Amino acid sequence: MSRLYDTHCHLDFQAFDDDREQVLENAKEVGLGRFMVPGVSAEQWPRLQQLVEQFASWRFALGLHPWFIEKHSLNQIDELEQALDKPKERLLAVGEIGLDATCENSELQRKLFIEQLKLARQYRLPAIIHHRKTLETTHPLVKQHGPDSGVIHAFSGSYEQAMKFVDCGYKLGVGGVITYTRAKKTREAIAKVPVSALVLETDSPDMPVCGYQGQRNEPARIAKVLDVLVELRDMSKESLSDTLWQNSCELFSDVPSASSGHVSG
Numbered sequence: 001m002s003r004l005y006d007t008h009c010h011l012d013f014q015a016f017d018d019d020r021e022q023v024l025e026n027a028k029e030v031g032l033g034r035f036m037v038p039g040v041s042a043e044q045w046p047r048l049q050q051l052v053e054q055f056a057s058w059r060f061a062l063g064l065h066p067w068f069i070e071k072h073s074l075n076q077i078d079e080l081e082q083a084l085d086k087p088k089e090r091l092l093a094v095g096e097i098g099l100d101a102t103c104e105n106s107e108l109q110r111k112l113f114i115e116q117l118k119l120a121r122q123y124r125l126p127a128i129i130h131h132r133k134t135l136e137t138t139h140p141l142v143k144q145h146g147p148d149s150g151v152i153h154a155f156s157g158s159y160e161q162a163m164k165f166v167d168c169g170y171k172l173g174v175g176g177v178i179t180y181t182r183a184k185k186t187r188e189a190i191a192k193v194p195v196s197a198l199v200l201e202t203d204s205p206d207m208p209v210c211g212y213q214g215q216r217n218e219p220a221r222i223a224k225v226l227d228v229l230v231e232l233r234d235m236s237k238e239s240l241s242d243t244l245w246q247n248s249c250e251l252f253s254d255v256p257s258a259s260s261g262h263v264s265g
C-alpha cells in the first residue's frame, strides 16, 4: 500500500486524549505513515513536544495561531526564536500562523504573522499558513517576509489565487473542502494547478469531510479526500499517492524512509 502523509492535524488536542492510540491505529489502516502536528499557542507547545516524543510518526511545528489571539503577545516571538534556535528532532516548520478575518485584533494578528514569517525565513523552515477570508492580504506578506517554501493550509479559493502562492514555491493543503461538490471554485483550482503543488491534510479534529458533518474529524478520513482527488486529477491512485507523499516530504525536508518503496533523490 502506498504511504500517505497527513500534513496538517491537531492530534495533540484534548479531543484525542481519550483514544489517541486508536485514532493512530485507524490511520495506519488507511496507509497513513506520517503526521505534521502544528503548534497553536506558547502554552500548548510543551504538551505538543511531549507527545511528539511518544510517537515516532509525528513531526511538529511551533507557531502562534490566530484563533488563540487572546493568549498571544509579542514577547512570545522571543520565546519562539529561542525554541527554533535549539535544533530539535522532527521540528520541521513554523506554524500554524496566519490571518483570520473572523478573529479579533487584526493589528496584533498582522504583527505576529510578520514576525513569525521572518523567523521562518531566518531559520530556513517552511511556514504553515492559516487563512480565512484573508488570502489577498496574506500573499504580499508571505512574499515580502516569508520563507521560500511553505503550505497554504486548507486552501480554498480560485485558480488565480492558488497560482500566486504556487509561483512563490508554496504548496496547497488539500483537505475536506474538496469533498463538498458545492466547493466548485476550489475543486476547479485543485484540479488544474501543477500536481507537484499538492499535499493532503485533514485538519483533525476540525473540517469534517462530506458525510461526517458534526463529528470529530480524524486522520483516517484522509482516504476520502484522496478518492475525490483521484477523480479531480484523473490519475491512478497509486501514482497520485506516491506524488503526494514525495511532495509532503519535500515540503518539510522530511527524508522519505527506504521502506516507503520510493527512490529518493
Ligand SMILES: [Zn+2]
Pocket (backbone or CB within 6 Å): 008, 010, 038, 096, 203
Ligand atoms: Zn490547523
